[in-house]
Amino acid sequence: MTKRVLIVSNSFDLHADLVTPYLNDYHAEPFRIDLDCFPRDYQIVQLFWHGKLISNITHLPSGQCLNLDEVGAIWLRKPADYAFISNDLAPQELAYAKLETEHALFGLLYPLDCYWMSHPIQLRGAMWKAEQLHRATKFGFNVPRSLVTNCAQQVRVFKQQVPGEIIFKPLSSSSLAADAVAESERIAEGIPTTIIDDAMMNNLEAVNELPCHFQEYVDKQYELRVTVIAGETFAAKIHSQDDVRTAVDSRDISANIIYEATQLPADIAQRCREFVSSYGLNFSALDLIVTPQDEYVFLENNPNGQFLYVEQLIPEFQLVKAVAATLAAEAQCRS
């Protein structure tokens, strides 16, 4: 039986759109579950019968059907809010419906003995920033002095002890959970990594309300986005210091800074691969700083990070094709 690739994402995922034609070229017969249309536009059947498990899913608008036995590889991309036939479920009905959907979906997927990019257990285990820093030190990376606390006084002490500036960056959501509330309820759109000035040091009492994440500001020569796909590293050198908009937080892509392919020192590349592999991940994207003294500093790991922008700025990387080739090959070898 020729094994297929299952993509789990949402209908506005451009990465998935672009990987799909390659999967077709590789005859991997991709099937996509768009979670923002699930379960409304899909029909699932998971039947236990005389000790045998039969699972299939049908995309109702197209009539495409997937027998889960056919799945050789899953690309678990991005989550989304589920959709239901009735859009006026009572709040408790809706809350229950979301829980049941999650349970039904992952109960369908977890039994699959296939290649995962990447498994939700590994993804969840890899997402905690403080744990990442701790693990990075064990792999020999330099990491910035960091503090997570809901004690304002601890922040004052931290600031005094750090030689230069300190920065604040959210642990969970740079958009400050703006997407989790209705537009009419939105009071902030988000926050980039921000240097804490004296005025904000006078507002530290607010830290007592909620644990906050502070780090020493590390001077940069340039930054690196290291995408690891099935053990292969693609290192993008980001000239973030060439523009004031990207000097502190390189994610403002409107700044016309240079991205270029670079070769990591062998030991750093190996460290990146081993770090990703230690979580059992088959994909991840690491953010590193290279200091003016040529030291490599680990910032964070993005176990399901975006990579399309990197390829658009460095076309030679062909990351989209690399992801597709990996998924197709892994599915194939399970045929």
Next chain:
Amino acid sequence: MKKQNEKKLFAFKLAEKNQAAKTDTQWKARDGVAVAGCTGPVRNFRYSDSGMYC
């Protein structure tokens, strides 16, 4: 629901200060380039990861 006037959380106070200083807190698009990072601007992505798979 009535919106509170004073932000209580440090991150929101900081975001407000950035806004007052007319610092862009919203990452902008560059023609032909997708948004960087694991969580993009809310305006461009209806849903972000909320850290779940990021």
